[in-house]
Amino acid sequence: MPILEVKNLKKSFGGNQVFSDINISVNENQIYGIIGTNGAGKTTLFNIICGVFGPDSGQVIYKGQNILGKKPWELARMGIGRCFQTVMPFKSMTPYENARVARANAGKHSPGKELFTLDEIMELTDLKDKQNIPTQDLSLPDKKNVEIARALACNPDIVLFDEVSCGLSGEEIQARMALMKKLAAAGITVIVIEHIMVFIKEICDRVAVLHSGIVIAEGTPHDVSQNKHVIEAYLGGKEQ
Numbered sequence: 001m002p003i004l005e006v007k008n009l010k011k012s013f014g015g016n017q018v019f020s021d022i023n024i025s026v027n028e029n030q031i032y033g034i035i036g037t038n039g040a041g042k043t044t045l046f047n048i049i050c051g052v053f054g055p056d057s058g059q060v061i062y063k064g065q066n067i068l069g070k071k072p073w074e075l076a077r078m079g080i081g082r083c084f085q086t087v088m089p090f091k092s093m094t095p096y097e098n099a100r101v102a103r104a105n106a107g108k109h110s111p112g113k114e115l116f117t118l119d120e121i122m123e124l125t126d127l128k129d130k131q132n133i134p135t136q137d138l139s140l141p142d143k144k145n146v147e148i149a150r151a152l153a154c155n156p157d158i159v160l161f162d163e164v165s166c167g168l169s170g171e172e173i174q175a176r177m178a179l180m181k182k183l184a185a186a187g188i189t190v191i192v193i194e195h196i197m198v199f200i201k202e203i204c205d206r207v208a209v210l211h212s213g214i215v216i217a218e219g220t221p222h223d224v225s226q227n228k229h230v231i232e233a234y235l236g237g238k239e240q
């Protein structure tokens, strides 16, 4: 059953049309990948889903309700979480404080029914032994973990991750993949934008490929990687 559907989305910035007709359907508990070349509109799609700005036309349906027009904080309280490509935690606060503030602000719809305690979130995001260090003194990968911890503290039903593996080592990427799988196993729906194909192939149940304003392919990672439009448009004619 779909938890999130994007229907007939159109979006332009000035004269630059980013989407002419985007359609995506994400089922509950799936790990759903979104790929596409630079500038294909992946982050724009997340911004529209999260209420940062609206489309020119189309619909975003979350749990059966059209959510266009709702503010980002309203959507966070409805269970839509987001991790940004660039990290934006409160720098002077520790990881634990960042998570606590996020929970207090967005700790949503079902108080007392949080999926993870703050301690569990520190464990899940590998921050347990650093949870009392000011975030500004942590490494970039740890800061990214704080960003994930903040999203999880909001007790989301769905989390959108925008290139959270960017700049990480192979080992850190493996840890990130394991975390995504744990979130899905715990009942959270995960949508990831990633450029790293191994990441997409290993963890995603389904993938959508954005190109020239539309979804040129949708399916399992294997099916999508065999699709001739994808090979031509996204993989530069070479299968990966």
Ligand SMILES: Nc1ncnc2c1ncn2[C@@H]1O[C@H](COP(=O)(O)OP(=O)(O)OP(=O)(O)O)[C@@H](O)[C@H]1O
Pocket: 013, 016, 018, 036, 037, 038, 039, 040, 041, 042, 043, 044, 045
């Ligand atoms: N707020 C904005 N104002 C004007 N143009 C924008 C805005 N946000 C995005 N764009 C433009 O929309 C297009 C899609 O950008 P977007 O960042 O969504 O692509 P992307 O697929 O996420 O790219 P990347 O892989 O490089 O992160 C680009 O041409 C970009 O310049």
